[in-house]
Amino acid sequence: MKRALIMIVALGAALVCSDAGAGAGAGAGGGGGRGGVPRPARHVDGAPLPASVEASSALGLADDNTVVGAAVAEGEAQFPVVWRYGTDAGVRPPVIAGHYGGEAAAIGAGGDVAGEFMTEDRFTVPVRWRPGDDGLVEMDTLGGAFSHVTAMNAGGVAAGVADAEDGGFRAVRWDGSGAITDLGTLHDDDESGALGINDAGVVVGQSGQSSLRGAAVRWDPDGTVTELPLPAGMETGAGRAVNRAGVIVGEAVPGDEQISTADPVGDAVRWDADGTVSRLPVPGGGTAVAAGINDSGTVVGVARRPGGPVRPVRWSPDGTCTDLNLLPGSVTGAAHAINNRGYAAGVSIDAEGDHHAVLWHPDGSVTALDRHSNHTVLPSPPASGR
Numbered sequence: 001m002k003r004a005l006i007m008i009v010a011l012g013a014a015l016v017c018s019d020a021g022a023g024a025g026a027g028a029g030g031g032g033g034r035g036g037v038p039r040p041a042r043h044v045d046g047a048p049l050p051a052s053v054e055a056s057s058a059l060g061l062a063d064d065n066t067v068v069g070a071a072v073a074e075g076e077a078q079f080p081v082v083w084r085y086g087t088d089a090g091v092r093p094p095v096i097a098g099h100y101g102g103e104a105a106a107i108g109a110g111g112d113v114a115g116e117f118m119t120e121d122r123f124t125v126p127v128r129w130r131p132g133d134d135g136l137v138e139m140d141t142l143g144g145a146f147s148h149v150t151a152m153n154a155g156g157v158a159a160g161v162a163d164a165e166d167g168g169f170r171a172v173r174w175d176g177s178g179a180i181t182d183l184g185t186l187h188d189d190d191e192s193g194a195l196g197i198n199d200a201g202v203v204v205g206q207s208g209q210s211s212l213r214g215a216a217v218r219w220d221p222d223g224t225v226t227e228l229p230l231p232a233g234m235e236t237g238a239g240r241a242v243n244r245a246g247v248i249v250g251e252a253v254p255g256d257e258q259i260s261t262a263d264p265v266g267d268a269v270r271w272d273a274d275g276t277v278s279r280l281p282v283p284g285g286g287t288a289v290a291a292g293i294n295d296s297g298t299v300v301g302v303a304r305r306p307g308g309p310v311r312p313v314r315w316s317p318d319g320t321c322t323d324l325n326l327l328p329g330s331v332t333g334a335a336h337a338i339n340n341r342g343y344a345a346g347v348s349i350d351a352e353g354d355h356h357a358v359l360w361h362p363d364g365s366v367t368a369l370d371r372h373s374n375h376t377v378l379p380s381p382p383a384s385g386r
Helices: 005-016
Strands: 053-060 067-073 078-081 098-106 113-117 125-130 135-138 143-152 158-164 167-175 180-184 191-196 203-208 216-218 225-227 236-242 250-254 269-272 277-279 287-293 299-304 309-316 321-323 330-338 346-348 355-360 366-368
Touching: 053 330, 067 143, 067 355, 078 113, 098 143, 125 143, 125 158, 143 167, 158 180, 158 203, 167 203, 180 191, 180 236, 203 225, 203 287, 269 299, 309 346, 330 355
Parallel strands: 053 098, 053 355, 078 098, 143 191, 167 191, 191 236, 216 236, 236 287, 269 287, 287 330, 309 330
Antiparallel strands: 053 067, 053 346, 067 078, 067 098, 098 113, 113 125, 125 135, 143 158, 158 167, 158 191, 167 180, 191 203, 203 216, 203 236, 216 225, 236 250, 250 269, 250 287, 269 277, 287 299, 299 309, 299 330, 309 321, 330 346, 346 355, 355 366
């Protein structure tokens, strides 16, 4: 059951060196709206979550605090979930026939949601859920059996990775109709993957050889692909999220290591709009990954201090790093997305490996999103300094 929950997310992380930035730089979610409490005009329809939900994960977050992700219930395959703003329980949107696992990965400001399902004949099928009567729509592929959505901007344009008929992985973009565009690679690289997109259509990710150990890159709306510089001593990198101002965050790793949010091995990094790169500090040292950034420059991700577990963290615009609380009984976790109101979404994981979707408040307190958790809220932790 626990393996099923993280199945598609883990595949994205391994293949694209997944979890991502989107919307107005809000990680694997959507943005839109400024000030107040923005609300999508409509929501994706769905059935209530069953009381038997055993595990869940939050992957995307809109500015109105609508969260999307996945859950597992007793005796069922993993299914996508939308936790609606202002309600006490999530809903499960429609599924495609013959699936054996699915997730909702990203959300736009208008309420569109994108993700994928696993099926017997196609490894993953990319889909978009539209609010109201439009329902579930399959999106285009590059002809291969694998497609993975990582991000969506406020306008509903999605980004991710797909394999072509020749088996090579490519960074891709889906427009609002589901039509796909191959974004190509840097120079003569074999493969690429898109992990984040902002409202202007700037896409960030990685380009490299078959192992996807390569350069962090940015694709401009005109299709130009640019390599991002790495800090001294680093050889591989990836851009994971980009905000409205063009500030990018991600990671850089030394040697031939492969990037991963589950087991960070390098440094969390930030690229300013002019391309200047800097490390995001981890108090006491350690490794980290930056997964999401909002328009104010607040960043979320994960960090592992020497000898400790992986923890969800938040960096303020000045670089101050703060641990985010876990649920009672949890030992590790990850922050995947942050919105323009300062809320973050991710997962809290207990000692048995059970994943629980969570929403972190701007003060650092955490709310569990699965139905069975009763929305436990914990007090906020103190800042841990730079």
